[in-house]
Amino acid sequence: MSMAEALLGDRKSRLPRLDGIVQWLLPAAILLVWQVVCSRGYVPARVLPAPTDVVLAGWKSLQSGELVYNIWVSFWRAVVGFLIGGGIGFAFGLANGLSPFSDKLTDTTLQMIRNVPHLALIPLVILWFGIEESAKLFLVALGVFFPVYLNTLHGIRTVDPQLIEMGRIYGMNSGELFRRVIFPGALPSIFVGVRFALGIMWLTLIVAETIAASSGLGYMAMQAREFMLIDVVVLSILIYALLGKAADSVSRFLERITLSWHPAFQKH
Amino acid sequence: MQLSLRVFPPDVDFVPPAKLIEQARKARRAADPKLEPRPGGLALTIRDLRKSFGENHVLRGIDLHIPAGQFVAIVGRSGCGKSTLLRLIAGLEPATAGSISFGENVRAEDVRVMFQEPRLLPWATVAANVEVGLGRQRVRHDAKVRAEQALTEVGLHDKRAQWPRILSGGQKQRVALARALVSRPRVLALDEPLGALDALTRISMQRLLERVWSDQAFTAILVTHDVSEAVALADRVLVIEQGWIAHDVEINIARPRRRGSADLAALEGSILQELLKEDRSADA
Numbered sequence: 442m443s444m445a446e447a448l449l450g451d452r453k454s455r456l457p458r459l460d461g462i463v464q465w466l467l468p469a470a471i472l473l474v475w476q477v478v479c480s481r482g483y484v485p486a487r488v489l490p491a492p493t494d495v496v497l498a499g500w501k502s503l504q505s506g507e508l509v510y511n512i513w514v515s516f517w518r519a520v521v522g523f524l525i526g527g528g529i530g531f532a533f534g535l536a537n538g539l540s541p542f543s544d545k546l547t548d549t550t551l552q553m554i555r556n557v558p559h560l561a562l563i564p565l566v567i568l569w570f571g572i573e574e575s576a577k578l579f580l581v582a583l584g585v586f587f588p589v590y591l592n593t594l595h596g597i598r599t600v601d602p603q604l605i606e607m608g609r610i611y612g613m614n615s616g617e618l619f620r621r622v623i624f625p626g627a628l629p630s631i632f633v634g635v636r637f638a639l640g641i642m643w644l645t646l647i648v649a650e651t652i653a654a655s656s657g658l659g660y661m662a663m664q665a666r667e668f669m670l671i672d673v674v675v676l677s678i679l680i681y682a683l684l685g686k687a688a689d690s691v692s693r694f695l696e697r698i699t700l701s702w703h704p705a706f707q708k709h
Numbered sequence: 710m711q712l713s714l715r716v717f718p719p720d721v722d723f724v725p726p727a728k729l730i731e732q733a734r735k736a737r738r739a740a741d742p743k744l745e746p747r748p749g750g751l752a753l754t755i756r757d758l759r760k761s762f763g764e765n766h767v768l769r770g771i772d773l774h775i776p777a778g779q780f781v782a783i784v785g786r787s788g789c790g791k792s793t794l795l796r797l798i799a800g801l802e803p804a805t806a807g808s809i810s811f812g813e814n815v816r817a818e819d820v821r822v823m824f825q826e827p828r829l830l831p832w833a834t835v836a837a838n839v840e841v842g843l844g845r846q847r848v849r850h851d852a853k854v855r856a857e858q859a860l861t862e863v864g865l866h867d868k869r870a871q872w873p874r875i876l877s878g879g880q881k882q883r884v885a886l887a888r889a890l891v892s893r894p895r896v897l898a899l900d901e902p903l904g905a906l907d908a909l910t911r912i913s914m915q916r917l918l919e920r921v922w923s924d925q926a927f928t929a930i931l932v933t934h935d936v937s938e939a940v941a942l943a944d945r946v947l948v949i950e951q952g953w954i955a956h957d958v959e960i961n962i963a964r965p966r967r968r969g970s971a972d973l974a975a976l977e978g979s980i981l982q983e984l985l986k987e988d989r990s991a992d993a
């Protein structure tokens with residue numbers, strides 16, 4: 442065995458474990474620097490609280506039950522808004538990808554609406570719904586709708602027509618053709634839309650909750666700002682980040698198990 | 710230090726040993742006695758077949774009779790309508806005029822097509838791709854067994870649980886062949902199925918094709934741009950020119966045929982000469 446081979450073989454066996462650690466090195470370093478900078482007093486506590494203060498604020502908020510309640514409220518809004526907007530977007534994507542008539546009927550209109558930034562509708566939405574739940578759900582659903590719609594449509598349109606012809610030749614009916622050829626072919630693109638939509642979902646929710654809400658993480662942050670509780674403000678921002686990361690991980694996981702045939706998800 | 714030269718064979722490894730094939734065949738007969746005696750090929754009669762795309766008259770009246778079980782090769786210049794003829798025979802497109810009849814009532818599974826691209830579903834395993842070939846019979850309890858037998862016949866049984874993406878070009882075409890054959894078709898239409906393969910893989914695929922044809926006795930219609938492939942495999946070579954059958958050449962050479970033998974070369978030469986006539990008259 443040559444030197445190079447020996448090295449390579451060794452690296453192969455060590456890499457996976459190292460990989461798991463490597464990605465956390467930078468966040469840990471940032472946290473450390475942050476802590477040092479704050480506790481040494483380089484940055485005043487009213488500008489940026491130390492990580493330990495943030496943890497403490499989290500602990501207090503957790504004990505009062507406020508934190509869990511607000512996370513739950515935001516999580517619920519995110520999920521319901523996503524399911525409504527994503528569901529409708531998926532349905533329109535399917536309809537317009539499969540039926541030229543439906544495409545002619547609705548696509549131009551949808552493309553026009555897409556050009557309105559959905560957050561610009563906030564004043565209108567407040568007038569319509571006040572600060573009820575429906576206001577937030579409406580905004581999230583609207584924001585999520587377009588990425589899911591566009592990517593589902595794109596996925597279906599770009600399924601290899603030769604595979605569709607093959608399915609027909611081998612006697613698949615429309616249902617089978619959809620289930621075995623069109624849907625799996627469109628799935629990678631649908632996932633792209635879903636992951637994009639997840640980002641928009643959190644963004645919309647943050648904005649909506651800071652402007653028009655009486656509960657939720659965004660509301661918690663705004664309340665804390667009024668009382669100058671900067672540690673709670675930072676806490677809510679961090680929780681948003683964690684929730685965003687969690688949503689992304691879930692969709693990555695789903696991708697990995699459903700797209701294991703795809704070259705991009707090859708097992709090493 | 711010892712140097713050893715390792716030569717990676719192209720895709721030649723695969724033609725499975727005769728013993729294995731015989732085993733698969735026996736198992737198939739035991740599993741489904743109705744398959745024996747084999748149905749054999751279908752005869753095919755084409756009358757005044759025409760096909761136009763707008764003003765482009767691609768086929769201008771094809772008359773042809775193919776006896777059951779014959780191996781026919783169709784050659785011609787690019788764009789002369791070979792694929793169009795094959796697609797009409799396979800029922801993928803309607804004719805502008807004329808008729809194609811198979812003599813008997815045909816089921817959808819009786820006529821199968823193979824293309825230059827393997828057209829495998831990337832998200833289905835090799836075995837699942839072959840099962841697609843069963844068409845309406847896929848719901849039967851023995852679908853899996855039959856798919857595996859078809860894979861054994863093309864020498865890919867050990868790849869049955871893999872994704873198609875890991876296969877070589879030749880292996881993908883063998884999966885496509887297994888998929889086409891798993892329903893025991895009586896007519897197999899092939900549109901340049903080996904066109905994208907390298908020379909050696911191509912030769913071993915030709916042998917495989919000849920073997921399954923002589924074993925299963927279907928009627929084979931092979932479109933190819935390779936005249937040597939046509940004379941090596943076929944009982945009869947049709948030359949298409951300007952929408953007509955310009956030549957209909959019997960290949961009366963006993964099988965197994967020896968590649969590169971003088972009589973094959975002579976036939977190949979004369980067919981090539983016919984194909985190149987146009988060029989020479991243009992040059993003159």
Ligand SMILES: Nc1ncnc2c1ncn2[C@@H]1O[C@H](COP(=O)(O)OP(=O)(O)O)[C@@H](O)[C@H]1O
Pocket residue numbers: 762765767785786787788789790791792793794
């Ligand atoms: N679906 C189609 N629509 C319009 N023209 C077509 C179509 N399919 C084939 N043609 C035309 O028919 C002619 C023959 O094509 P084809 O049968 O594919 O030739 P080849 O002999 O190379 O297989 C070409 O001129 C091609 O442009």
Ligand SMILES: [Mg+2]
Pocket residue numbers: 791792793
């Ligand atoms: Mg062609």
